[in-house]
Amino acid sequence: MLKTSLLFFVTALCEIIGCYLPWLWLKRGATAWLLLPAGLSLALFVWLLTLHPTASGRVYAAYGGVYVCTALLWLRYVDGVRLSVYDWAGAAIALCGMLIIVAGWGRA
Structure with a gap:
């Protein structure tokens, strides 16, 4: 379970970075060269999702829970926004x- 969770967190970081870099280019006027590492990050994101040993729909459903947590941590530490008790409860x-879905892998 720990290995799966860590893999999901790394996967989420790749997705967020792959989307954040083009956002910097479009919204903040950063260099278009950021699109290259963004594309690589998104390719890594897709590859990481394939490393899980279950049906893709279950992987996506479980990943969603980790993505929510990772996005909120990004909001806090990269964007500098203080999280509310509702943010923490939702995370x-x-x-x-995610833990419930992963616990059921192989049992369905």
């Missing part, structure tokens, strides 16, 4: 959903 619920 905890999403993470519990």
Whole structure:
């Protein structure tokens, strides 16, 4: 379970970075060269999703819970936005959903 969770967090970081870099280019006037590492990051994101040993729909559903948590951590530490108790509660619920789905892999 720990290995799967860590893999999901790395996967989420790749997705967020792959989307954040073009955002910097479009919204903040950063260099278009950021599109190259963004594309590589998104390709890595897709590859990482294939490393899980279950049906893709289950992987995507479980990943969603980790993505919520990772996006909120990004919001806090990269964007500098203070999280509310509702943010933390939602992240905890999403993470519990991921753990429940992953616990059922191989049992369905």
